[in-house]
Amino acid sequence: MxxxxxxxxxxxxxxxxxxxxxxxxxxxxxxxxxxxxxxxxxxxxxxxxxxxxxxxxxxxxxxxxxxxxxxxxxxxxxxxxxxxxxxxxxxxxxxxxxxxxxSTDALSLTSEIWLLGMRYKLSPEESSGGADHGNGSAAFLEDFSSRIWITYRKGFDAIGYSKLTSDVRWGCMIRSSQMLVAQALLFHHLGRYWRKPSQKPHDPKYIEILHLFGDSEACAFSLHNLLEAGKGYGLAAGSWLGPYAMCRTWETLARAKREQADLDREKESLPMAVYVVSGDEDGERGGAPVVCIDVAARLCSDFSKGQISWVPILLLVPLVLGLEKVNPRYIPLLWETFTFPQSLGILGGKPGTSTYIVGVQDDKALYLDPHEVQVAVDIKTDDLDADTSSYHCSTVRNLPLDLIDPSLAIGFYCRDKDDFEDFCTRASDLEDKSNGAPLFTVAQTIRSAKSVQHQDSLVDSLGGAGNSGMDDTFAGDNFRDCDAHSGDDEWQIL
Incomplete structure (x- = not known):
């Protein structure tokens, strides 16, 4: 692209x-x-x-x-x-x-930045050495440059029968999604406060994560394996796809890798349940997706085969927030999702040009750009002295929030049940601020087999509600039933 x-x-x-x-x-x-x-x-x-x-x-x-x-x-x-x-x-x-x-539209030194759930207050006094750098531009840049950056590559093993050895001009959505999932793995294994050290040897978990995104079939979450998993959603080498299909592709790949790991302990799988919070058959009609708590609980139970009641969850929320442009009423809501501690950012960009949006400041979206062309590298899991510089970027690019493509997907990572409860509370508070037009909503149960707009086939396949081992932790006034959103107040593209 x-x-x-x-x-x-x-x-x-x-x-x-x-x-x-x-x-x-x-x-x-x-x-x-x-x-x-x-x-x-x-x-x-x-x-x-x-x-x-x-x-x-x-x-x-x-x-x-x-x-x-x-x-x-x-x-x-x-x-x-x-x-x-x-x-x-x-x-x-x-x-x-x-x-x-x-740059003439450079970032402000007086406005706060939110980067994947962390707040940075910059100060103009920093340039004169009079400020505490602990929460300023230096700390922000260290955090930003520690995020895993995945870009176009060239010179990798040919993709199946396509004979393609590069994804230049067509793989940006796949690369953006890899970045989002890579951050989830960083948060899961190393924590949100991990920063890339300047000296070697590297942390083994960090190297393992990079290996997972290598460009060969041997790497679990490679371009090659994503293309294979996404065939049912129209994903093919040399073609481009939207955020909804990309989220479904990750759901399919995670399930396949989980099944392989059950048969072979040496196989790598995603250490978290994947919940695509979406609806109708194509995911492109608009409507507010509903995070159903019972569905999340059932996914956790299925993931652990009933051994434990809760596991980490990767939430992917595909959205369509307008026709040609994002409706301005949703921009403040998108902005606020970056204040969630569970934030994994947004798959978004300009039409036909995907990026990984990791932060916001004022009216700007800060992003990592996958359009840099780099030579393919092979990070071995046991190479703790590997050169990982091509997986990090210190150039902070930005674009106006009102220019991003209205078709996007938001990601969240919830480490445990308490974290998920906190996410639900924040999401419900955000809904209350939406003036009747939320990005997504939260509900406790599914009481009816009637399909609500943007309730997906995954929910239907789970068959009924049940408490799935859930206690009354989430049973408060903040959360309504999933079928309560089919009335006149239902969100739609405006």
Missing amino acids: TDLPERVVASEFPAGQSADSTDRERVAANSEQKASHNKSLKASFLSSFFASTLSIFETHPESHSGEKKATKSRSYGWTTAVKKVVAGGSMRRLQERLLGTS
């Missing part, structure tokens, strides 16, 4: 900066300090270099038509090679790191 227009954090952050022509004007205008002046000079020089290098691809009139054919023949191969280097991801990263200039 096509790349998103890039917007990156301001130069006040210590790493991952980007630049454009308007940035250089802004830096030049703020040359009161010597450091800023030097930065402007450096940006001007480097920008001239990049501009002059790129200019070789412009079309210029030929003064001697007889020379045109020969010149084109001699220079075509060289020009093509240089173009690939200059326009490629490596050169882009080099430019971002060397220019060190700020």
Whole structure:
């Protein structure tokens, strides 16, 4: 898919900066300090270099038509090679790191950032060394750059009969979903406060997680295995799919890997139940999905084969929040989901261009971009000194929340029953703030076989309600019955 227009954090952050022509004007205008002046000079020089290098691809009139054919023949191969280097991801990263200039729509140093359930209050005093960095830009960037970043790859084993060895231009939704699930695994095994250490050896669990997302059939959650699991939802090598089908693909793959692990203890599986909170046959009609507590309990019981009453849960909530654009009434609700401690972010982006949205600030969505093309790597589970740099990114890109595709999916990870109860309480509070148009709702039971809009076939297959070992913990006024949402107040696309 096509790349998103890039917007990156301001130069006040210590790493991952980007630049454009308007940035250089802004830096030049703020040359009161010597450091800023030097930065402007450096940006001007480097920008001239990049501009002059790129200019070789412009079309210029030929003064001697007889020379045109020969010149084109001699220079075509060289020009093509240089173009690939200059326009490629490596050169882009080099430019971002060397220019060190700020973006005209850079992140604010006075507004709070929410990153997957954690709040960071930035301060303008940090740049002068007068602030506590424990909760400022340095801490935010350390957290952001510790998130697992998964991108386009090239040079991996061919995908089945397709002979494709790269997912460039079509695999961004798959890569975005891999990032979301990878964060769930990080939170599960290492905790939300884990940060990537600067020294080796790495934590074995961290390496194991990266191995799971390698690009071969031997890796449990690889592109190859997701494509196989998603065949029933139209997923195929070289094609693109939406968030709903991607969530269903993960549900299918998790079930398949769980069954394999039951037969072979050496097989890897997802250590959590997957609950796709969605409805009708295609998941694209709108309507507020319902998180049914009894369904979650039944999934936990099934996952553990009745041995324990509760297990960790990965909640995936596909949504359609408008036709061509997200209806503005839902943007504050999307924003607030990032304040949930259970937040795993959003699969979203611009139409046809998927990203992994991990945070928000003001009216901006902060995301990890899967559109960087990198060479495939093979992280072995026992290689604690492996080079993992291609799985992390310190460039914080952003786009306006009101420009994201209305078709998206929100993810949540609930570690245990108490965590799930807290999630349900927060979700119900969010519903109360929605003025009759919630993102999703919470209910205790399913009392009727009648299908409610956006109640999915998975719920139907569970057959009835029952308390599934649930106590009265969730039986409060906050939670209604699932079939109570079929009335006049039912949410719909506006």
